Amino acid sequence: MKISKKDLTEKIRNCGLKPTSQRIAILLQLLSRRDHPSADAVYQSLKDEYPSLSLNTIYMNLESFAEKGIITKINVLHQSARFDGDISSHHHFVCVRCKKIIDLHNMKIPKIKIPKELKTAKVYFHQLRINGICEDCSN
Amino acid sequence: MKISKKDLTEKIRNCGLKPTSQRIAILLQLLSRRDHPSADAVYQSLKDEYPSLSLNTIYMNLESFAEKGIITKINVLHQSARFDGDISSHHHFVCVRCKKIIDLHNMKIPKIKIPKELKTAKVYFHQLRINGICEDCSN
DNA sequence: TTGGATGCAAATACTTTGCACACGG
């Protein structure tokens, strides 16, 4: 499907942001590609066509778009790697605001059927991650 | 349950690593606590008792332990934020080695029952993440 | 003794912040 700049302009305006040329370019880039780029990957793809575009602008706008829900941020970003000594099967709730991680031991997840896309990969383990805002942060 | 140093030594040796005093201390620390510490958090807890222990050693060993499967690294993708232009409901496979993300659109996940630990939290969305090693990396 | 492990310091990577200028409404 073709993505028109007009649609993008609308989409950006609808979520309360000014449809600047940079925002349109960034959103177009993200909707056109099938992978899951980092801010820098988007930057690399756009800098030839938009030499004045700054990486900073991409960081800010990807974050804004995700906040408005027109794109998704796959990894709630902890500033640092977090480790768990408990390797028994359990899942996690992550507060998107304070980044707190809460164990969910009592949560039963029905058996997962590994999809065919992964038939050749080695699956280690799966973890369900629930994102939200914890009690402390919701005040 | 009490964790004996003897058991830890065994555990470390069993996964092919030398049971140095630093490794034993780091693993003991991680297995004793109920939270999900960063490398620095582990460092802060240990540096009084082991003044010569370096943060670097903790980084390396937490990574090694996670690779051997005796602890878990919760956020595989913490080094850079990754975004997805596709906001339809789907899940992801993440290669723990090359960090590649593969979309799993065909995967049906039965309805999730939100556990009681979260009764006061606001749940935004949940994503199932399957961790493993992709075909390219498994050679 | 010997190769892996550690400690230190420097280097790198990612992201955020501060501020002056530019631009859309």
Add this chain to the structure above:
DNA sequence: CCGTGTGCAAAGTATTTGCATCCAA
């Protein structure tokens, strides 16, 4: 014009790398 958005540079934090020394086997 007004206020948000952008670009640049600098700062901040997390992690990795290089290398000499150390230590468990």
